Amino acid sequence: MVMRLLWEPLPELWPAAPKRPAGLRGLIAWVRDTAAALSQRDDIERRMRRAATQAIVREAYQQTLAEQDSEHRRPAEFADVWKTRLAALLSRETVEVSGWSQIAIADLDTDLGWSLYAAASRARSEAIARATATPSRPGRVADSQTLFYEFSIAAGDEHPLGHVRYEICELCSVGLLNKISFSLDWQFCGLGTVALRQMEIRHPGLTWYTSGQYSHAKGFYERYRQDSDSPWTEKQHPCRHF
Ligand SMILES: [Zn+2]
Structure with a gap:
């Protein structure tokens, strides 16, 4: 789950799919609205922004991972440092990540970035606990x-x-x-x-x-x-x- 959240394309409605309304009339309206939203012309741009946000969270993760050889951080401390690195990246104007041209932070949805960090970090500690x-x-x-x-x-x-x-x-x-x-x-x-x-x-x-x-x-x-x-x-x- 950790790797999927950080490396695979995020589902369109992640993190929260809106609740489907009860009742036939509400449901028909929901299907129509959802379909309309998916065909909007800014879809590709929005998807790129989401992927760029994911790339930033992943970059913070990899920076933290790269230090493990010398730092040997336990899971809780690892999560803290990962979070600090993410905050540092998101506070910059632009970030360069391999595979991307410069990412302008102002264009990103930072809430999505923090949701993604929270989910991936929770998935990591759950995997460790369940291993x-x-x-x-x-x-x-x-x-x-x-x-x-x-x-x-x-x-x-x-x-x-x-x-x-x-x-x-x-x-x-x-x-x-x-x-x-x-x-x-x-x-x-x-x-x-x-x-x-x-x-x-x-x-x-x-x-x-x-x-x-x-x-x-x-x-x-x-x-x-x-x-x-x-x-x-x-x-x-x-x-x-x-
Ligand atoms: Zn023997």
Whole structure:
């Protein structure tokens, strides 16, 4: 939903479709008025203005996202900074956004911009709150004495927010996280914790390790192992079967 709101053309009547009146007479008038409104000659210009407004909200989002590598902002703080960036863009006379010639802010419907920010920002926090792990799908690797699994972290109609791949040795009761990846949009949202917790729940009694840890993720594993029975340290071969 977040991506759809920011990247796909907005429905003509977004954010609020006017309520259809009750009664046949009212309904006929409504259909006639709606049809007339849609065929107005300024339609294209109006659509362009809406798309330009959307481009500005998206630009503010991407500016905030670009800082995530260094800032690691949690969802609430991310939303605040995104809002501040949007306010800054809307306070300018013109804004340049890739794919657009200069956008004159005075031509825009800033209320639409703020509605769009509110909806996309709410959709983002709802996706994070609703995110769950899909069932583990087994994968086979020839000549392997271990079992491979994969699952995604998903939230309703969003594309998967992240992917996880892991391997277990039942003989030695050992688990190994091979790969965990989230697109930048969904990093620093607590979803890594959701993923690791699921692995522990799905395969109780295993001792878990990771195959490698990026330096920026070390802090994550340090925090996670406080509440886990497993070490979650780096180990390429936690037992001789890997
Ligand atoms: Zn083993």
